[in-house]
Amino acid sequence: MSPETLAPLHARMVLIRTFEESVLALFAQGELFGTTHTCLGQEAVAVGVLSQVTRDDVVFSNHRCHGHYLALFDDPAGLMAELMGRTTGLCGGVGGSQHLHRENFYTNGVQGGIVPCAAGMALAEKFKKTGRIAVVFLGDGTLGEGVVYETLNLASLWQLPLLFVVEANGFAQSTPTALQLAGSITQRAAAFGLRTAEGDGNDLAAVATLAADAVAYVRRETKPFWLVLNTYRLGPHSKGDDHRPAEELLRAHERDPLARLCARVTAPAIAAAKTDARARIAAAIAAARVAPFPTAAA
Amino acid sequence: MERCAPVLNRSLHALFAERADVILLGEDLLDPYGGAFKVSAGLSTKFPDRVLTTPISEAAIVGVAGGLALRGLRPIVEIMFGDFTTLAADQIINHLAKFRGIYHGQVSCPVVIRTPMGARRGYGPTHSQSLEKIFLGIPGLTVVAPSRHHELGELLRRAVVDSTDPVLFIENKAMYAQPHEPPVAGRVAEFSTRTTADRFPTLTFSLNDFAPPDLTIATYGGMTPLALQAALELAMEHELFAEIIVPSQLSPLPTAELLTSLSASRRLLVAEEGTLTAGWGAEVVARLMDTADFPFASARVAAANSIIPTSRPLEDAMLPQPADLIAAAIKLTSSPRR
Known part of the structure; x- marks a missing residue:
């Protein structure tokens, strides 16, 4: 990946990291209400994969969706206002952290259920002959849901232009993968006749390359593809619910996808990206704070 | 007097002829079988591209219909027995019925889920229930259950064409074989x-x-x-x-x-x-x-x-x-x- 290509992707990862850290800080300060699921440590997946699709393609994400939204739209203001329940949020504050929609981007908060919906979207685009593809993000925890396998069968049977991206972040909420998942993640899809690939989800360049190949295949062949990206959730599942041993987290930080880019991005560029992200997110928070809350319809 | 099942069948044929965005999904829909109760008979022959026979995967096919509807199509799902709607309950309740609301009215999700409910045919405990009460009071979901005296074909057409939210369309299975008898001159x-x-x-x-x-x-x-x-x-x-x-x-x-x-x-x-x-x-x-x-x-x-x-x-x-x-x-x- 050339430095010219890398710089904006790195900056977007920094934006996502800073956004998610701010979200947790706002919860700690009591400024956010409800719950959230941050993607700390998984920024390379969001940015690497979604740098390879167009805004015309359909993307369906899950409860852990902030990074996907920011990777596609670069809109911390709209997302922050949504999280803060304001009218200026991208769904008027109604959807909140897990229920986002803009243009061809959708999210929902129930594990697995989004997968057949995304397949239906891929089927719609195939039916309309638009050349668009659908991308659905799921996690290793989602693989416990039966509807995922119903959908794998349908996607293969009907040759749907659907890219499954499995963000294997090591956990189903608090349960480590070893305690909740048998067998191979890639072999699951291979058994349904899908082409698969697996790679390091914390290596931005590797993710982008794998995603480029996968997207090209799905678009060219009008067939589904199963892309497994191994990553690690550095933050808690939602807010304060983290009981992992300190030494495990310490080891994980050595694989931090942002830290791994330090050798490839200049120190001034890193500093500039952080400064810019902080300023934009501070502005997003400030704007949301003064934006009106929605009022209930009479 | 025509029986109710053929009336519904004719309505589906008219809908398919009228609109190119209507798609039917369900189990065992293809001719010559034409669906377990024959309400879908003939459609796969006349409109092969728009009738998708599916695996036995109620959750997935309802979810697929939700995706089709969000992207501008008018899907109809046939669930073979109403008893099996439980398998698709997450899709109906947490997905299809939610989308318009959670996305602040930016989308519509016009899916019609047709399914037979009811007993009196000797099908036993898991193929005879009237489970529609489970789906009453779900915001965003309309539950319709016509009698043999309603204009069945017109009601089905309205469910498909005049909806922005999903409709659960209950067809009583004893009614299928009964005469369709809507009011004439009151x-x-x-x-x-x-x-x-x-x-x-x-x-x-x-x-x-x-x-x-x-x-x-x-x-x-x-x-x-x-x-x-x-x-x-x-x-x-x-x-x-x-x-x-x-x-x-x-x-x-x-x-x-x-x-x-x-x-x-x-x-x-x-x-x-x-x-x-x-x-x-x-x-x-x-x-x-x-x-x-x-x-x-x-x-x-x-x-x-x-x-x-x-x-x-x-x-x-x-x-x-x-x-x-x-x-x-x-x-x-x-x-x-x-």
Whole structure:
């Protein structure tokens, strides 16, 4: 990946990291209400994969969706206002952290259920002959849901232009993968006749390359593809619910996808990206704070 | 007189001919089989690109329909037996019915899920239930359950064409083989009828030309012929005149016709084929209690709290029969009007 290509992707990862850290800080300060699921440590997946699709393609994400939204739209203001329940949020504050929609981007908060919906979207685009593809993000925890396998069968049977991206972040909420998942993640899809690939989800360049190949295949062949990206959730599942041993987290930080880019991005560029992200997110928070809350319809 | 299943079938054919965005998904839809109850017969031959026979995957096919609808198409899903809607409940409740609301009205999700419910055909405990009560009161979901006296084809067309939210369209399976008999010039056999102008109309039946009734019977779907039969016997044998109110939309519940009738009769009998507890009838009674500015007495007739046995005599004993309605009506009218 050339430095010219890398710089904006790195900056977007920094934006996502800073956004998610701010979200947790706002919860700690009591400024956010409800719950959230941050993607700390998984920024390379969001940015690497979604740098390879167009805004015309359909993307369906899950409860852990902030990074996907920011990777596609670069809109911390709209997302922050949504999280803060304001009218200026991208769904008027109604959807909140897990229920986002803009243009061809959708999210929902129930594990697995989004997968057949995304397949239906891929089927719609195939039916309309638009050349668009659908991308659905799921996690290793989602693989416990039966509807995922119903959908794998349908996607293969009907040759749907659907890219499954499995963000294997090591956990189903608090349960480590070893305690909740048998067998191979890639072999699951291979058994349904899908082409698969697996790679390091914390290596931005590797993710982008794998995603480029996968997207090209799905678009060219009008067939589904199963892309497994191994990553690690550095933050808690939602807010304060983290009981992992300190030494495990310490080891994980050595694989931090942002830290791994330090050798490839200049120190001034890193500093500039952080400064810019902080300023934009501070502005997003400030704007949301003064934006009106929605009022209930009479 | 045409039977109800072919009427629905003709409506589907007309919809497919009229609109290129209508797609049908379901199990065993292809000709010559044409779906388990033949309501989809002939469609796969005439419109092969738009009839998708599916694996036995109720959750996935309802989810796929949700995705199709969000992207501008008008999918219809056939769930072979209403009992299997439980397998798709997450899709119906947490996905299809939610999308328009959670996305702040930026999308619509016009999916029609057609499914047969009901017993009296000896299919036993897992292929005979009336489970629609599980889906009542889900915001964003409309539940429609027409009787054989509703304009079935038109109701199905409206569900597909005139909806921004998902519609669960319940087809009583005993009704499939019964004659389709919508009112002609305001009459069905011995009954005078009135039809509301709603998208999914409510029918009112009267044996005394809408003179003030002795009681009001609220029912729907496959219970309708039994309620009409009971009303005839009540009039002829007991000189009790019932007005029978038959909504085709179960949820949200239209109450105008019920209130009008009840304001005269002050006695409400609700009859449904499903089990009693937390049923449609409970909502009807409670809703009318909330909104009526007059007192009234009420009773409910429903299936016994049991599985549905397969053996015919046991199934008959478990299900509400006309005699149950008659007994309940006599008891209800034995006290002075409130």
